[in-house]
Amino acid sequence: MSQGSGVLVIAEQRGGGLSPVVNELVTAGTSLVGQIGGSVTVGLVGADLDALAASAAGIAGVDRVVTVEDDRLATFNGTAWSAAVASITGNVAPAVVLAPATTAGRDYMPRVAARLGAGHAADAVAVDIVDGKVVATRSMLEDRVQATVAFEGDRPATITVRPGSFARAEAGTGSAAIEAFDVAFDDSMFALTASAPEAAAAGQQDLANAERIVAGGRGLGEPDKFALVEELAGVLNAAVAATRPLSDAGWRPHSDQIGQTGAQVSPKLYVAVGISGAAQHLMGVQNADYIVAINRDPEAPIFKVASFGIVGDLFDVVPAVIAELKAVQA
Amino acid sequence: MTIVVLVKQVPDMNAVRVDSTTGSVRLSGKAMNSYDAYAVQHALTLGKALGAEVVAVTAGPANARDALTRALAMGADRGIHIELNDQDQRDSLDMANVFAEAIRPLQPSVVLCGQQSDDVGTGQVGPQLAELLGIPHVSSVMSVSAEGETIRVQRDTEGGYQQVSGPMPVLLASGSITEDPINPSLKGMMAAKRKPVEKVAAAERGSTTRISWSEPKAPKREAKGIIVQGASAEDAARQLVAWMKENKLVAS
Numbered sequence: 001m002s003q004g005s006g007v008l009v010i011a012e013q014r015g016g017g018l019s020p021v022v023n024e025l026v027t028a029g030t031s032l033v034g035q036i037g038g039s040v041t042v043g044l045v046g047a048d049l050d051a052l053a054a055s056a057a058g059i060a061g062v063d064r065v066v067t068v069e070d071d072r073l074a075t076f077n078g079t080a081w082s083a084a085v086a087s088i089t090g091n092v093a094p095a096v097v098l099a100p101a102t103t104a105g106r107d108y109m110p111r112v113a114a115r116l117g118a119g120h121a122a123d124a125v126a127v128d129i130v131d132g133k134v135v136a137t138r139s140m141l142e143d144r145v146q147a148t149v150a151f152e153g154d155r156p157a158t159i160t161v162r163p164g165s166f167a168r169a170e171a172g173t174g175s176a177a178i179e180a181f182d183v184a185f186d187d188s189m190f191a192l193t194a195s196a197p198e199a200a201a202a203g204q205q206d207l208a209n210a211e212r213i214v215a216g217g218r219g220l221g222e223p224d225k226f227a228l229v230e231e232l233a234g235v236l237n238a239a240v241a242a243t244r245p246l247s248d249a250g251w252r253p254h255s256d257q258i259g260q261t262g263a264q265v266s267p268k269l270y271v272a273v274g275i276s277g278a279a280q281h282l283m284g285v286q287n288a289d290y291i292v293a294i295n296r297d298p299e300a301p302i303f304k305v306a307s308f309g310i311v312g313d314l315f316d317v318v319p320a321v322i323a324e325l326k327a328v329q330a
Numbered sequence: 331m332t333i334v335v336l337v338k339q340v341p342d343m344n345a346v347r348v349d350s351t352t353g354s355v356r357l358s359g360k361a362m363n364s365y366d367a368y369a370v371q372h373a374l375t376l377g378k379a380l381g382a383e384v385v386a387v388t389a390g391p392a393n394a395r396d397a398l399t400r401a402l403a404m405g406a407d408r409g410i411h412i413e414l415n416d417q418d419q420r421d422s423l424d425m426a427n428v429f430a431e432a433i434r435p436l437q438p439s440v441v442l443c444g445q446q447s448d449d450v451g452t453g454q455v456g457p458q459l460a461e462l463l464g465i466p467h468v469s470s471v472m473s474v475s476a477e478g479e480t481i482r483v484q485r486d487t488e489g490g491y492q493q494v495s496g497p498m499p500v501l502l503a504s505g506s507i508t509e510d511p512i513n514p515s516l517k518g519m520m521a522a523k524r525k526p527v528e529k530v531a532a533a534e535r536g537s538t539t540r541i542s543w544s545e546p547k548a549p550k551r552e553a554k555g556i557i558v559q560g561a562s563a564e565d566a567a568r569q570l571v572a573w574m575k576e577n578k579l580v581a582s
Binding site: 014075076078079082102103104106107108110111113114115117118119120121122123139140141142144145146147148149150151152153155188189191192193194195196197198208212236247248250253254255268269290291292298303304305306307308309310311312313316317319320321323324325328329 | 343353456467549
């Protein structure tokens, strides 16, 4: 086990507030410190962090919040972020560092591990203590299989955790102390300049927070047929999404993509149209409350996770479903 | 000027077979890692724009050579094969060190790699290699261009597209491409056979063991929902919408 103590959770912002994944990581951290002792610290990196730090301090289970603030950190920069997170880790000296397995977390955390000479597990779906070792469970082979990574040696275990893997710790109940750290950044870390992210042309949406999602897959056959998915989504008042083959083929922007390297979603209703259910896609949608699948192939893996499946030609079934929905909602 | 692109040979992802009773996995075939194909295309785009030589680099046993041959057939100028037979014993930081040792003498202006591998999928080697080389990195890269000595990339994030630009040297991890994928032509494949490939020895593995892996297993899945099969589209639609009403998924 690492020489450090407790758990450091690296926070992430979304839409000007704290991302809900931070509450998930605090849940994971609280469970770990229950077994290995120590406390849960939240680390925040960015510019203008007062309000975010106050939110983090209010999450149940958080003992301490530390911040690294710099005006140059207003937009994400993996090189500078990794220096900041490594510096926080050095100061806090935790046994485990958890960060979200988002595009940002997966960008800076490996580099943090390299700076610290520490082991790293990316995109974990579970973190436990087994025989005194920190053990992360993660998937491989495009989410078809899972394996565990056990941390050896005296460095902190550094882990990115897939959003949606833990319940969210309650917000607004805690009152942790807040402390600012100074980090001396090398100017060369800001050699690259980045714009603020801009919404993709086709109507950027926040899939991770969507209540209802209708997604299309390769079964649609050609790009114009995606209109059918959009029409069904319109009737259901749902967001639209796509599988990796569709976004790789340029039918849809990558921001619409679900599954490995795309969004992990947890909607109430998820409707899969013409999606056979590659393993990475199933992992991406497994937290949906209800999964509806429409596919021609009765052997398609998506039917293994579907709450309601229709085996049939989507070009017949989807228009019939749209008509029926319009009839009951009229 | 030199551009380095890292490529990895992985099992054929379409040929992965999982035993549903034991959960064990059988791998076969070989292919270039899908994200590395994007990296090769980005390397070729930058190579053209900058008038730079594109060097494809792989690490692995003798039979890992195919991914390198494919990169050369796509248009890379030459290859470096880092001979390595104990890949299973090395974690991502060990591998990043193997690549750092091999490519440091080339003093590359741009290093490209795939965002992650299709098989292990850690996505760690790129950022860790940038750390060891002491250069900035950008991940989730979807398109690249060069203007004079400035590299411009577009990256794909949950919050939308981000434009990043700056000087070289830089490491870019490719997550997708916006142009059509290059499939090597017969001419390209013939040319690849004549392009030089240098074999180099891998850096020794350090004595530190940071992590250990368990045997991968497939999670069990059994159908548990309602499946409608053989009904007319209208009948299936009625059943679905009735079920949705029952579960309060639609207003009624």
